[in-house]
Each structure stands twice: as structure tokens, then as C-alpha cells.
Amino acid sequence: MSQLIPSTTPIRTFEDHEALINAVAVFPDKRRMITGSDDKTLRLWDLETGVVLKKMEGHSRGVLALAVSRNGQIIASGDYGGEVIAWDGETGESITQPIEAHSGNITSVDFSPNGMVLATGSWDYTVKFWSTKTWQMQGDPIECGSLVFCVRYSPSGELLAIATDENIQIYNPGTREQVASLTGQSLSLAWTPDGTRILSGGRNSILEWDTSTWQQVGHAYEGHTGRINAIAIHPTDTLVASASEDKDIRLWRLSDQRTIAVSRHSSATTCVTFSVDGKHIISGGPDKKISEWAIPKDAHSKILDITTARDACLTGDLSFAEELLTQEIHINADDVISYANRSFVMARKHEWDHALDDAIQSINIRPSLVGFISKGIALCGKGHVREARIAFDVASMFTNQNSETNQFLLLIKAIVLFSADQHEEAMLLIKDLAAACPNVDPLACRVVETYLRVQLRIKAFDGARYDEAADYFTTAVNSGAFSSKFMPQMYEDLTVLFGWDLQSLLLTTHQKRCQAFLSAGKLDEALEAHKSMMDAINDIAKASCLDWSNEFKDKCSTLAAMQAEIPGQEQDGYDADPSFFYGTHQISRPRLQQRPGRLKRFRLAMTRRPQEAPAPAPPTTSPPVAVTTTIKTDLRHLFSRSPHHATPPVVDVPFTKAKEVDQVDSYQRILVF
Secondary structure (H helix, E strand, O other): OOOOOOEOOOOEEEEOOOOOEEEEEEOOOOOEEEEEEOOOEEEEEEOOOOOEEEEEEOOOOOEEEEEEOOOOOEEEEEEOOOEEEEEEOOOOOEOOOOEEOOOOOEEEEEEOOOOOEEEEEEOOOEEEEEEOOOOOEOOOOEEOOOOEEEEEEOOOOOOEEEEEOOEEEEEEOOOOEEEEEEEOOOOEEEEOOOOOEEEEEOOOEEEEEEOOOOEEOOOOEEOOOOOEEEEEEOOOOOEEEEEEOOOEEEEEEOOOOOEEEEEEOOOOOOEEEEOOOOOEEEEEOOOOEEEEEEOOOOOOOOOOOOHHHHHHHHHOOHHHHHHHHHHHHHHOOOOHHHHHHHHHHHHHOOOHHHHHHHHHHHHHHOOOHHHHHHHHHHHHHOOOHHHHHHHHHHHHHHOOOOHHHHHHHHHHHHHHHHHOOOHHHHHHHHHHHHHHOOOOOOHHHHHHHHHHHHHHHHHHHHOOOHHHHHHHHHHHHHHOOOOOOOOOHHHHHHHHHHOOOHHHHHHHHHHHHHHHHHHOOOHHHHHHHHHHHHHHOOHHHHHHOHHHHHHHHHHHHHHHHHHHHOOOOOHHHOOOOHHHHOOOOOOOOOOHHHOHHHHHHHHHHHHOOOOOOOOOOOOOOOOHHHHHHHHHHHHHHHOOOOOOOOOOOEEEOOOOOHHHHOOOOOOOEEEOO
16 A cells, blocks of 8 residues: 555646635535535535535534535535534525524534435534424434534435444434444444445544444555545445545545555545546545545456456456455455455356355345346356346346446346347347436447347358358448457456457457358458458457468469359359368468369369269269269368368357256357457
8 A cells, every 4th residue: 555656636626715625515416516614604616617606605603514415405514603504405595594503513414315304413412303394403312422523324314323532323313222332433434325334434544344233344444644534435335535634535445445546635634525426536625625536447346356366367367366366255254345256257167156155155245236246147157047137136226326337237237148048138138228328338338239249140150141140240340349449447347257358359250251251152242351351450460360361362262263163153152161261370282273183173073974884784864963062062172171270269158058067068158259
């Protein structure tokens, strides 16, 4: 962690306050932000332009705390004097006069998930509850016995966590019954979106608690050298941000408590949150500025967060990846992500029982998106397609309605179903993705759809339906789906999960297209396809397929000579064995003019007459079909590859029906070259 170089240059700053900024929140509409300051005001900002939409005045003391209701309709703020003001979320106009809520500083406010109640915490040792309809106090306050620093409702609203100067108290807000008490001072709290964990920030570290047992999980998040004033959790439940007196905003991975980025203010940081779309961190402090920081693009990868294991999967070293993840599990037996990631590796290795065991263990520790994805993959690998669908449906509950995360999940589900021979369902799912995820890049759907359809057409090619295969390979090439100029992180995740090589698939599709035309006897189209391929690929790809290209042109020349030598042979009547094209190395062979013997045999095959059988048998004449068969036999011999030539590489797709596991090779393989 000490090797991380802090970023000191935010992508943008918002400047207009005149004193320390204590609180910040973003609106669910993604367009606006609200801030509270020691200058006694709140400011409503336009996030796109950076312009202050409204300066909100009404507090007589500095604003310490604020919150926005989940529907964005109400803003609540509390100050040093113990007063609360409610504001209209659209206009920024006050909807109440200052309410004398507490006798001490109001350090924290939070709306219940349904927006009906506002909880306020104060240094007067109490937490109070206010109706957002009448703005009257509801029921009795909770007497906490110590200074209150933070109050936070659980995502379901069934629990309220209170951070005090002495401990963390968990209450049922309806009955005011205390459910649990966690040891240690804490200034800030944050629930994970699924409600299974709560994080607390104290002197210089963050602790994570299991809400089913109220026991600490894993080790402390360590790295700050000063008091932690605020923490926030990323919308996708993968990252944590913390603001500290040491001037740093730290970005942590929730899976392994590791710091992955540091952003440094010019002074202490007092507040932090994530943008609604999860792409930025927003923070503030005594420098009177709100700073916006970019989150690293690969910061919250959901598949194999652990870098070394991820790299091993990308290079195909699955045994090393398994070893690394096993070590992580030995270090932390409650590491949800490591179990799920090892399940992915076991799926790549086709060890389905092990994959399912790890997936179930991950979910038993804490239900999560990656846990249910790994379970869905493992179940499909074992042939339990119906149960796999259920696992993916449950996984959708953990996407927090994030469109990119939801698209990622549905693409994985489609690939898994396709590999389990549910082709029609998989393709329909991808088709519906555009409607389900309208705000995400459509390229991802196009890439996955084209990839899977190429697999189907490879089967069509292997089944000698060459015209059909050629047409679709042409469509795939023209789609632009496999352009290597833009391969986002999502596609790398597909490589990790399924061993896909999307970077080389464009070349593969071009080659298959050329092969299909030639196998269909369409020489002109085959040559045009080859020219198109050479124009489309880069120099590196050209060098990699030089032997292939030379052999292909040699085949075309041979076919052209045959068509010229054999009278009446129609181009579309050629019927070559598809295996002729699988060789990837250039083969030394004589020029056409050096092979008169073979061409002579073709002439004889076309001109020979029926032979008389020796006496005493009567003379017989071979039927015309025999001549045709002989010609085709000779053609197949000329255009077939000897067994020692290389066969096309394959990509293993780790899914098959259970009954197929016991068959030859024990699993399904899909040709992509």
C-alpha cells in the first residue's frame, strides 16, 4: 500500500463555499449535488456544468450534516446549534422553519428507505425520529449514553446503526429495542447495499461486521494515518471510499480490504461519497472545495479481483490461479470473493463438483453477485439448467439496478445457456438486452451475439452447409463486432471466465469465410474474401497467417487449373472435403506445370470408356454415375490434408450437459479456428 502514488489532481473542483465543507450528497437523478458548510449555508450544484443552482440560507450556525431522501424529493440538514431544516429537493426552497431538534450539535441525519422518517443524531447523547409529513417528533428518543457521531438506516429500514464515542449500537427503530452492541469508537458508518455487512470507521482503520452474527469479518482496513471522518460504499458493492484527517481519500476493494488508489487533498478531508453512476468519488474538507476524482477503470472488476490470479487466468495458467486463490482462502477463510473466483477457475478446468462447492461456500459466507454467478455457471456445467437459471435470477438482485452490471450479468447468463445448448433462449436474451439496458454501450451485445453465432455457423460449416456458413461469416466480418481497436474490460472478464480470445476472432472469422467459399466451389468469392481479409487486418495479423495465406492461394490456383482442365466442370459443382484447409503451415509442393501426372489422370477420368471384362464373363458398361464418383474421389484426394497437418486450435467452453461428461473427451469443445 505504501507504494501507491497519491493523485493530487482531481478531474474537477466545485468552488463557492466560504468555509469548511462538512457534508456532501448526490441526488438519484445523477444531475445534482448538495453540500453543507461551516459558512451556515447549503449549495445545490449542477453536476454537469459545475454551476451553483441555489445558495440555501436559513441556518444560524454552521451546517454539520445533510441527507437526501431516496426519491430525491426532500433534503434535510442539521447544524451546530441543534436545529434541523427540511428543504424541497427540486427547488431548494425550505419547507420548514428551523426545528429545535437537539440541545447539542447535530452530527448526522438519515432518511428511512421509504422516506417517511428522518433520524437525527446529536452530541446530546440522543437519536430522535421525525415524521416527514408533519415534521413532528415520532415516539421517544433513543438514549445512547454517549456522543452520537453517525446514524444510518439499513437498506431494508429494519435496523438503525448508531456510532457513538464508545461503541456501535444497533436498534430496531420501530420498537426502539437494541439488537446488538459492537465494541470500539466510530465516527462513520456505511451498510453494504445487500445489508449483509456494515462498515465502521474510527481512529485510523475501518472494520467490517457481519450483520447475521455481529462479529468482525476479516482484518481491519489499514492505511490511513489519521482519524477517519467518513466512509461510503460503491453502488455495485465492490469498493469502499474513506475520508481522513491525513488528507487522503482512499479507495479500497471490499473483497480483500486492499487499498487500490489514493487521492490527496491539500488539507484534511471531512466527507466523501460516490457518484450515482459509480464512476467518480466526490469529497470535501477545510479547503472550501469539493473535489471530483476518477475511479480507475479496472478498480471494481467483478471477476477475479486478485490481480495475479486474474493474470494467470488470462494466460491460461489455471493451476497457478487455483493455487493463488487457495492461499488467499487459507489466509482468510471468510473471503467471499476468493471462493467465488476459485469456482470460476474450477469451471474453466471442468471440475464441476469443486466449482459448485466453492460457489455454495461463497454464498453461505455472504450472498453476493459473484457468488450467484459462480453458482449459475457450476450448475449449468453439471447439466442443471433450470437451477442455473434460478441462480442467475437471484444474482440480479445484487446489481443494485446498475445498468452496466446488469448487462454484464445477462451476457454471462446468455453465454452459459448457449453453451448448454439452449441456443434459442440465449439469442433471445441477448436480443432483449438492448431494451433491458438502454444506457449502456451496444457493442458488448453485438460482440457476444456475433461470437455465439459464429460458433453456430462453424457447426454449419462442419455439416457441409458451406453456402449458409459463408453468408453468415460475411455478415460477422461486416458487423465490426470483433474490431481490436476497442476491447473494454468486460471482454477481458469474458476471457477470464470462458477462455475466449476475442482479439483474434476477427482473423478467425475471415479465414472461415474464405474456407467456406472455397469449400462451396465459389472460387471468385473465395479470392475476393481473401483480398478483403488482407485489407482489413493489421501487419501483425498478416505475419501470423502468412503460411496460411500462401497455402490458401495455392489451393485456389489448383482449383482454377482443375476447372480449366476438366471440360464441363461447373464452379459451383465442386465438392471439396472441408478438412483441406485446416493446415496452418506452408507446405512445399510442385508447381502446377510440374504435376502432369495428376492432371493426366483427371483427363483420363473424363474420357475413359467402359472396359470389357475378361472371358467368359460378358462385357459390362459402368453407369455414368461411376464416372462422377471417380472424379469426386480424385478431387477429394487432391484437396484433402494428410493427418499429420495441424488441426485448428480450439477454445474450451466449460459447459455441457451432465450426460455428456461421461462421453469421449468428457466435455464439449467449440471450434473457433
